[in-house]
Amino acid sequence: MKALITGITGQDGSYLAELLLAKGYDVHGVVRRVALEDPEHRLWRIKHLLDNITLHSASLESYASIFKVVEKVKPEECYHLAAQSFVDYSFGDEFSTFNSNINGTLYVISAIKEKAPKCRFYFAGSSEMFGLVKESPQNENTPFHPRSPYGISKVAGFNITQNFREAYHLFACSGILFNHESPRRGFEFVTRKITDRAARIKLGLASGLKLGNLEAKRDWGFAQDYVEAMWLMLQQAKPDDYVIATGETHSVREFAELAFKQVGLNWQDHVVTDETFYRPAEVHLLLGDSSKASQKLGWQPKVKFADLVKMMVEADLKRLSAKRENK
Numbered sequence: 257m258k259a260l261i262t263g264i265t266g267q268d269g270s271y272l273a274e275l276l277l278a279k280g281y282d283v284h285g286v287v288r289r290v291a292l293e294d295p296e297h298r299l300w301r302i303k304h305l306l307d308n309i310t311l312h313s314a315s316l317e318s319y320a321s322i323f324k325v326v327e328k329v330k331p332e333e334c335y336h337l338a339a340q341s342f343v344d345y346s347f348g349d350e351f352s353t354f355n356s357n358i359n360g361t362l363y364v365i366s367a368i369k370e371k372a373p374k375c376r377f378y379f380a381g382s383s384e385m386f387g388l389v390k391e392s393p394q395n396e397n398t399p400f401h402p403r404s405p406y407g408i409s410k411v412a413g414f415n416i417t418q419n420f421r422e423a424y425h426l427f428a429c430s431g432i433l434f435n436h437e438s439p440r441r442g443f444e445f446v447t448r449k450i451t452d453r454a455a456r457i458k459l460g461l462a463s464g465l466k467l468g469n470l471e472a473k474r475d476w477g478f479a480q481d482y483v484e485a486m487w488l489m490l491q492q493a494k495p496d497d498y499v500i501a502t503g504e505t506h507s508v509r510e511f512a513e514l515a516f517k518q519v520g521l522n523w524q525d526h527v528v529t530d531e532t533f534y535r536p537a538e539v540h541l542l543l544g545d546s547s548k549a550s551q552k553l554g555w556q557p558k559v560k561f562a563d564l565v566k567m568m569v570e571a572d573l574k575r576l577s578a579k580r581e582n583k
Contacts, residue, residue, distance in 0.1 A: 260331035260375075262286040262316070262364060263338030264309070267440040268380070270301035272335060272483040273309055279487075283309045284329045286322070286338065301440050316360030319367070326367035333490050335378045336364045339413075340406070350405035357409035358416075365420050365428065376427040376490040379417040382410045383434040383475065383501070383542045393475075393545040395499055396432070414497075421495055429489040434475040434501035434544040436482040437564060439571030446508060447476070447568065450515045455572035457526055458519035459580065466530040470509040473541045477502045478559035478567075488553040501544020502557045514562060518569040 259276050263269045264285030276283050283305075291298035292313055299306065312329070314321035316338055326334075338360065340353045361379060368375050384407035385400045402408045414430050421428040441448040446467065456462035477500075485500045516523035549555045559567070 257333065258282045258284065258329065258331050259333040259335065260284045260286065260326070260329050261335045261337060262360075263336075263380075264311070265291055265299055265302055266337060267301065267438055267442065267479050268337050268436075268483055268486075269335075270305070270440055271438070271480045272337070272486060273302060273305055275480075275483055275487060277305065277308055281333075284325075284331065285309055285311050286314045286325055287311050288315060289313045316356050316363065319363040322360075322363045323367045323371070326364075327371045330372050331368075331375050332372075333376045333378070334364065334368055334372070335380075335486060335490075336361060337380045339380065339409075353405045354409050354412075357406070358412045361413040361416050365416060365426070369420060369424055369426060373424075373426065376495070377417070377420075377429070378486050378490055379413055379428065379430045380486075381414050381430040381432040381497070382407065383432060383544060385411045385414060385432065386542060389541060392541060393501075393503065393543040395545040396497055396548055418497070427490070427495045429495045430497040431482075431486055431489060432497065432499045432544075433482055433485075434477065434499070434542060436477045436479040436500075437568060438479040439568050440479065441568070447511060448572075450508075450512050451565070451568040452572045452576075454512075454515040454519050454521065454523075454526075454569055455576050457516075458521060458573065459576055461576065461580075463526075465512075465527045467508060467512065467527055468530065468532075469540075470512070470527075470529060471507055471540070473505045473507045473543070475501045475503070475505050475542055475544045476511070476561055476564060477557045478564050481557045481559055485549060485553060485555045488549075488555055492552070496552070498549045498553065499544050499546050500549055500555070501546045502561070503544060503546060504561060505541065505543040506561055511565060514565040515569050518566055519573070 312325045387403035388401040453465040
């Protein structure tokens with residue numbers, strides 16, 4: 257089985273590549289040329305996999321480059337994970353967010369339609385599509401009301417995927433994944449920002465942490481659990497869309513409290529609120545209902561919230577301690 261992953265250098269892409277390799281797949285990934293030129297910094301999540309995967313240079317902003325990769329690989333499964341995925345950045349540069357996330361999705365699925373029409377396609381949706389939620393918990397029938405350019409771009413990608421499924425009969429699925437974290441999470445995201453800074457403060461490498469809305473609540477799961485759901489979606493008899501979530505919600509405050517407690521510190525002694533980190537349009541509560549995925553895919557999250565926080569803090573402590581020792 258041959259799989260193509262866009263966004264293979266990211267958190268989800270790296271875990272998905274590991275999963276597919278373990279299942280005997282021939283794994284191909286799409287990366288920017290700059291990543292190939294700077295592998296130490298840009299390929300760190302998949303460094304241990306480089307001998308077992310094939311990378312192709314292309315850009316989501318160029319249909320021609322995407323078309324060539326799909327034509328060459330002719331994948332049987334395609335996981336479209338690549339996107340400008342940081343919500344705060346999307347407010348600062350909505351134009352590039354729309355260009356990359358909306359056009360990029362259209363380019364990938366169009367190339368699949370033209371050159372690999374039997375390929376099963378997965379689109380990485382997001383809980384941010386729900387935005388100003390109409391009901392809680394949110395399921396596959398909950399109306400979308402995105403509150404950020406990122407959320408808007410993901411709704412567009414969802415609609416593109418649905419349209420290609422209905423109009424061209426592609427096996428095209430969307431996973432509406434709620435927040436999922438890991439030690440491979442980018443440092444710009446609030447969860448990794450918290451665990452990294454808690455570890456730094458514990459080791460005497462930093463002195464404080466500025467956060468935005470401490471009361472924002474999210475449904476946080478473990479990324480490695482969630483990529484399994486992506487794979488399961490493409491193994492079904494018929495394509496469909498699924499919410500993937502833990503069914504629990506926790507505040508940023510709770511996340512910070514647990515992370516600092518893990519290193520023996522009181523979060524209130526180190527965390528201050530900074531309104532510059534508030535979003536122009538806030539999403540206050542996201543809580544997913546993944547009962548459809550449980551019933552139809554047999555999927556269940558394995559890692560609990562407290563264990564996820566502990567895992568991330570311990571990984572950051574280990575990384576920073578090793579770096580300090582090697583100096």
